[in-house]
Amino acid sequence: MSGETDLDSLLAGLDPILHEQPYGFALMPLGQALPAGLSPFALISEAEGLTVIATLDDLATASMAPASQWARITMMVHSALEAVGMTAAMAGALAQAGIPANVVAAIHHDHLFVPWPRRHDAVAALLALGSNRSVS
Numbered sequence: 001m002s003g004e005t006d007l008d009s010l011l012a013g014l015d016p017i018l019h020e021q022p023y024g025f026a027l028m029p030l031g032q033a034l035p036a037g038l039s040p041f042a043l044i045s046e047a048e049g050l051t052v053i054a055t056l057d058d059l060a061t062a063s064m065a066p067a068s069q070w071a072r073i074t075m076m077v078h079s080a081l082e083a084v085g086m087t088a089a090m091a092g093a094l095a096q097a098g099i100p101a102n103v104v105a106a107i108h109h110d111h112l113f114v115p116w117p118r119r120h121d122a123v124a125a126l127l128a129l130g131s132n133r134s135v136s
Contacts, residue, residue: 024066071119
């Protein structure tokens with residue numbers, strides 16, 4: 001199932017959903033088994049270790065301490081992995097508002113992680129980005 005590639009359609013249909021729980025990023029050594037009870041949102045393997053992205057509750061249960069709290073915002077538009085410009089447009093809108101963002105793209109949706117205290121500002125910036133577009 002392929003997703004949308006037209007930038008105007010993507011931005012007009014972002015439909016950002018803010019998840020209620022705060023998330024965190026933690027690091028584990030490569031090759032180490034995941035702690036029991038940990039249900040990560042994402043795992044990313046790098047030379048320096050395994051990045052674990054999970055809710056703060058899950059990280060606490062696993063005795064993993066993240067450095068900070070992040071909000072997860074899911075774009076409900078079904079974006080194609082080959083789409084051009086969506087990530088740049090979202091990052092640009094958030095940068096104009098002074099909000100850092102980390103992007104995790106999956107098969108159907110893009111997910112942004114923004115600092116927990118700025119989550120509502122981020123959603124507003126994303127909604128404004130979408131409302132400035134029209135689908136032909």
